[in-house]
Amino acid sequence: MKGSKVVIIFSPKVLSPTGIPDPAVILRMYRKGLELLTGASRPEEALKLWFKPQDRIGLKINTIARRALSTRPETSVPLALWLGQNLGGEDKIIIWDRSNEELKDAGYKLSTSPGSLKIFGTDSRGVGYTAEPIVHRNIGSLFSRIQTDLIDASISLAILKDHGIAGVTAGMKNYFGAIHNPNKYHDSHCNPYIAELFETDLIQGKHRLSILDALKVQYHRGPSYHPQWAEDYKKLIFSTDPVAADSIGWKIIEELRAKKGLPSLQEENRAPLYLFTAEKMGLGQAKLENIEIIEEEV
Amino acid sequence: MDRRDFLKFSVIGSGLLLSGKGYGLSSPLKNFYEAAPSSQLSKVEARYYEKLPDREIKCNLCPRFCQLGDKERGFCGVRENQEGKYYTLVYGQVASYNIDPIEKKPFFHFLPGSEAFSLATAGCNLSCKFCQNWEISQMRPEQVKSVYLPPEDVVQTAEQYRCPIIAYTYSEPVIFYEFMYDTSLQARRHHLRNVVVSAGFINPEPLADLIKVVDAIKIDLKAFTQDFYSNYVHGELQPVLQTIKQIAGSKAWLEIVYLVIPTLNDNPDDIRKMCRWLKAEIGPDYPLHFSRFHPMYLIKNLPPTPVSTLEKLRDIALEEGLHYVYVGNVPGHPGESTYCPNCGKLIIERYGYIIKKKEMSGNKCRYCGQVIPGVWS
Secondary structure (H helix, E strand, C coil), X not given: CCCEEEEEEECCCCECCCCCECHHHHHHHHHHHHHHHHCCCCHHHHHHHHCCCCCCEEEEECCCCXXXXXXXXXXHHHHHHHHHHHCCCHHHEEEEECCHHHHHHCCCCCECCCCCCEEEECCCCCCCECCCCEEECCEEXXXXXXXXXXXXXXXXXXXXXXXXXXXXXXXXXXHHHHECCHHHHCHHHHCCHHHHHHHCHHHHCCEEEEEEEEEEEECCCCCCCCHHHEEXXXXXXXXXXXXXXXXXXXXXXXXXXXXXXXXXXXXXXCCCCHHHHHHHCCCXXXXXXXXXXXXXXX | CCHHHHHHHHHHCCCCCCCCCCCCCCCCCCCHHHCCCHHHCXXXXXXXXXXXXXXXXXXXXXXXXXXXXXXXXXXXXXXXXXXXXXXXXXXXXXXXXXXXXXXXXXXXXXXXXXXXXXXXXXXXCCCCCCCCCHHHHCCCHHHCCCEECCHHHHHHHXXXXXXXXXXXXXXXXXXXXXXXXXXXXXXXXXXXXXXXXXXXXXXXXXHHHHHCCCCEEEEECCCCCHHHHHHHHCCCHHHHHHXXXXXHCCCCEEXXXXXXXXXXXXXXXXXXXXXXXXXXXXXXXXXXXXEECCCECCECCCCXXXXXXXXXXXXXXXXXXXXXXXXXXXCCCHHHCEECCCCCCEEEEEECCEEEEECEECCEECCCCCEXXXXXX
């Protein structure tokens, strides 16, 4: 019996010739992914497993690498609107990252209007960070008030990328964008910091689902965008186990690297060992033999 | 507040902000929730870095040697790779400023009783869990309010308030190196002195260049064990010791501060080893300050340092032959004052940051003529 389930949905039609995701195809991928993840007859039913009717839901995206390699609006907005339709209104959904500037660079139009989907960064006026640091193990940080005060439940909708220091950046590391000082936690390949941050009540207690955006995967020289090492992979990865999702992300990066004749992350001495730390902390499954993988094409 | 507003405010607001001369003045930090957009950050090319293939860079300013891809920042949070070129984001971006007595830094053997126009930008290349200035040092520049104050305006403001000294302090001046260096050059042309308050986590080459343009450096030696540096500072001890030796071998004046944190770095054996190392490597004449810790930032579960601990450590340092050992953050304590190592008489009496009495002739003890090392005029 496998401990955790990860669903990988592939669509050959999801990207336009210029690499732009097709929102209609994206939505079909979400629906199929959630259906397979939960075994629910309708994906809308799956949502009730994770979200209460009154929940305000945050989609934490990753926009640090500008439009070329960020969670694109074409990917996140269809999910947000669909969640809104099925969970009592789009105004309860926030697409967010740390700064408005980065969101705009990634192609987002900011929105704080009442009654509509919210899209804004932590640096928005009136938002900001907690006034006092929150301490947990080796973490001591101010947390985004979006994460602490403005949402009840969270989906990490992260880009899957190679990372020069951490090895892999995916759903768990995405929450580095929820604190004010991520630059302080890159020593030792971000280990144990990524796991320890995720373990905090404010992250773990609100996290419901990891969705890795593997439509275009930077498998080398990440997290910056280098087109010569980016593959149109056309997949989304789903799991309620944040460690398992990222471990499958790691596997994908290694497969792409091997295909291109690049050394493994282990050989480059930057394997994402934080995943095993996370497993030891009970946050999920890192070992592939404990992860059930379901793949399907839409 | 922009530069013009700052200078105007400095003049008309002198009765409010700057004329308080450092005693209990409020910080000008902006409400954190109204942080300035990053488009207002500086974009001045950094020094001491090398370009690597694929738009990566390696920073050589401090012993971390951060290697960064495009759009990434170093550990300090204030230096950023932008398409293969490395920039300081805090050149002229002053997040905190004040007029402080030089004793507040503390410098006890450097122009006693003088006032220093003191400033800092956001950021630090360490991450001390007990940081006393974390609200600026542990922030990215866009997370604090800053005023734009380029070197010429810093010098002008210091002169306007008749401060003979500019102090680079509060956060970690190493990370605003370019701004500090250029300001120091301009200050020298105006016959102002430059002092630096640093943890000394810097590489030898940039330090060698800095030493040429500043007059004194105070080093925060956080502990004398690598364990402490690993667990509470996020840094390394050896480069700091190298920095201390390098400054002592230069023309710049040196003082050392050791913040004593109960149970964490107050082991008498370690202190004795440290004092022996200091005496052997730089001699007995550079002042050593044992400062009292107050619970702050991430370490709030420990009490303030007992005064008896500070006294005990001071006694150890004196036993080991260091000549000028002080107790800090305990106003009115006899250990705040300077005693002649030859005749033992009180030659500078202090209360907090105030000089109550000075019994020196030039650089000598007025009673016995012993030369007291330091910068006295």
